[in-house]
Amino acid sequence: MRQDGRFGQFGGFYVTELLIPALEELEEAWLTLRQDDGFRRELSGLLKHYAGRPTPLYRSGALSEHVGCEVYLKREDLLHGGAHKTNNTLGQALLARHMGKTRLIAETGAGQHGTATAMVGALLGLDVLIFMGARDVERQGPNVQRMKLFGAQVQPVTSGSATLKDAINETMRYWTGNIQESFYVFGTVAGPHPYPSIVRDFQQIIGQEIRAQIQEQAGRLPTAIYACVGGGSNAIGAFADFIDTPEVQLIGVEPGGKGLHGDQHGATLCKGRPGCLHGSMSYILQDQHGQINEAHSVSAGLDYPGVGPEHAHLKDIGRAQYEAVTDGEALDAFGWLTRREGILPALESSHAVAAVMNARGRYKRDDVIVINLSGRGDKDMAHVMSVMKEVQA
Ligand SMILES: Cc1ncc(COP(=O)(O)O)c(C=O)c1O
Structure with missing residues (x-):
C-alpha cells in the first residue's frame, strides 16, 4: 500500500x-x-446532469422560529436515488x-x-x-x-x-x-x-456546496453543521471542507439513549470503545470480551455497531462532537418536519433534525445552523406507521 x-x-x-x-x-x-x-x-x-447536483440549501422558516436561530437544510434528499x-x-x-x-x-x-x-x-x-x-x-x-x-x-x-x-x-x-x-x-x-x-473524497462535495451556498444566502459561514452518523459518510461529506475551519462546530448525531422499548441503542461513538471491525480500527460497540454487540435503531441505516475511523479521530482530538437522540425524538422530528415544512425526511436524517430541535435556546438569534438532510423518508413510511401503531396501542 x-x-x-x-x-x-x-x-x-x-x-x-x-x-x-x-x-x-x-x-x-x-x-x-x-x-x-x-x-x-x-x-x-x-453528478450534475444524471444525479441533480448541486442540491439546494433551503432556509427552514419553521425550524428557524422553533430553534431560535437561522436553520438551513442541505437537501441531499433531493439527489437522484433519494439519498447522498x-x-x-x-x-x-x-x-x-x-x-x-x-x-x-x-x-x-x-x-x-x-x-x-x-x-x-x-x-x-x-x-x-x-x-x-x-x-x-x-x-x-x-x-x-x-x-x-x-x-x-x-x-x-x-x-x-x-x-x-x-x-x-x-x-x-x-x-x-x-x-x-x-x-x-x-x-x-x-x-x-x-x-x-x-x-470521503466522493462525499465531500456536500460540504463544498454548503460553503458556497451559505455564504451566498446568509453572507457568512455556519456556526454549526449537524449530520446523522451511521457509518458516517454523509457526516464526513458535510464536515470535510470545514475541518480546517475551527470556528464552524461539527456535530454528529447517533441513534442512542433509551428507545421506545426501553433498551440501549447503538451510539457507537458515545458508548463504544476502540477495537477492530470490518478491517479497520475505530470505536465499536462490544462486550467486555471484545465480542460485537448488536446495534438497534428505529432507522435501519443507523443500525451499525462500528463507525468510520476518521470520526473516531475527530472525536478524540475534540474537532467534532457527537450526541445521541432517542428513537422517540427522531420519530417526533420526522413527523414535525413533515407537517411543518412538507418535507418527509429519512428516519436517519430525522436524528440530525431532532438534535437541532433539542438545541432550542442554545444558539443566538443570528447564529446559523446547517442540517445535512441525508435522504428522503418515503422508504420509511410503512415502518413509521407500524411503530406509531405500537406506541398508540
Ligand atoms: C438517508 C440515509 N442517511 C444516513 C445513512 C447512514 O449512513 P452514513 O452514516 O454512512 O451516512 C443512511 C444509510 O443507509 C441513509 O440511507
Missing part, C-alpha cells in the same frame, strides 16, 4: 492477506484517477469501469446503498450483486424490489444477526474468492483503507 490509511490511531487495513492485492489495486487506481482530468469531468458531469449514497456509488462505479471490472458487489442495510449501487450498475452496464441481511430483506421490501427492477441480484444473508454487519462479512467473503472481476462498492466511510478515504 502507498498510504497507511490512518486517522490518528484509527483506520488501517486489518484484512486477510488474500484481500491485500485487491485493496492495493484499488488504492492505485484511486490515487491515479482522482487526479485525472477526464475522470473528474466524467464524474462531475454525471449516489455521490459515492457513481464515483466508485466509474472507478470500477476504469479498472476493467465487470461486476459490482455491495452490502446494504436499509437498502439505500444497495439501491444506489444497482442504479449506477444499470447506468454503466455492470452486473450487480447485493448482499443483504435476511431480516433487512423482510423489513425493507420496497428497496429490495427497486434493486431487482434495476437488474441487480439480491442475496439474503442468514448468518449472525442477519443484518448489515453480517452482510458486510458475506460481501468480503465473496470478494476474497472473486477479486479478478468484482469491485466491492463500500457504502460508508468505514472498512479497510482505502475505503474511508475514497468514500
Whole structure:
C-alpha cells in the first residue's frame, strides 16, 4: 500500500492477506484517477446532469422560529436515488469501469446503498450483486424490489444477526474468492483503507456546496453543521471542507439513549470503545470480551455497531462532537418536519433534525445552523406507521 490509511490511531487495513492485492489495486487506481482530468469531468458531469447536483440549501422558516436561530437544510434528499449514497456509488462505479471490472458487489442495510449501487450498475452496464441481511430483506421490501427492477441480484444473508454487519462479512467473503472481476462498492466511510478515504473524497462535495451556498444566502459561514452518523459518510461529506475551519462546530448525531422499548441503542461513538471491525480500527460497540454487540435503531441505516475511523479521530482530538437522540425524538422530528415544512425526511436524517430541535435556546438569534438532510423518508413510511401503531396501542 502507498498510504497507511490512518486517522490518528484509527483506520488501517486489518484484512486477510488474500484481500491485500485487491485493496492495493484499488488504492492505485484511486490515487491515479482522482487526479485525472477526464475522470473528474466524467464524474462531475454525471453528478450534475444524471444525479441533480448541486442540491439546494433551503432556509427552514419553521425550524428557524422553533430553534431560535437561522436553520438551513442541505437537501441531499433531493439527489437522484433519494439519498447522498449516489455521490459515492457513481464515483466508485466509474472507478470500477476504469479498472476493467465487470461486476459490482455491495452490502446494504436499509437498502439505500444497495439501491444506489444497482442504479449506477444499470447506468454503466455492470452486473450487480447485493448482499443483504435476511431480516433487512423482510423489513425493507420496497428497496429490495427497486434493486431487482434495476437488474441487480439480491442475496439474503442468514448468518449472525442477519443484518448489515453480517452482510458486510458475506460481501468480503465473496470478494476474497472473486477479486479478478468484482469491485466491492463500500457504502460508508468505514472498512479497510482505502475505503474511508475514497468514500470521503466522493462525499465531500456536500460540504463544498454548503460553503458556497451559505455564504451566498446568509453572507457568512455556519456556526454549526449537524449530520446523522451511521457509518458516517454523509457526516464526513458535510464536515470535510470545514475541518480546517475551527470556528464552524461539527456535530454528529447517533441513534442512542433509551428507545421506545426501553433498551440501549447503538451510539457507537458515545458508548463504544476502540477495537477492530470490518478491517479497520475505530470505536465499536462490544462486550467486555471484545465480542460485537448488536446495534438497534428505529432507522435501519443507523443500525451499525462500528463507525468510520476518521470520526473516531475527530472525536478524540475534540474537532467534532457527537450526541445521541432517542428513537422517540427522531420519530417526533420526522413527523414535525413533515407537517411543518412538507418535507418527509429519512428516519436517519430525522436524528440530525431532532438534535437541532433539542438545541432550542442554545444558539443566538443570528447564529446559523446547517442540517445535512441525508435522504428522503418515503422508504420509511410503512415502518413509521407500524411503530406509531405500537406506541398508540
Ligand atoms: C438517508 C440515509 N442517511 C444516513 C445513512 C447512514 O449512513 P452514513 O452514516 O454512512 O451516512 C443512511 C444509510 O443507509 C441513509 O440511507
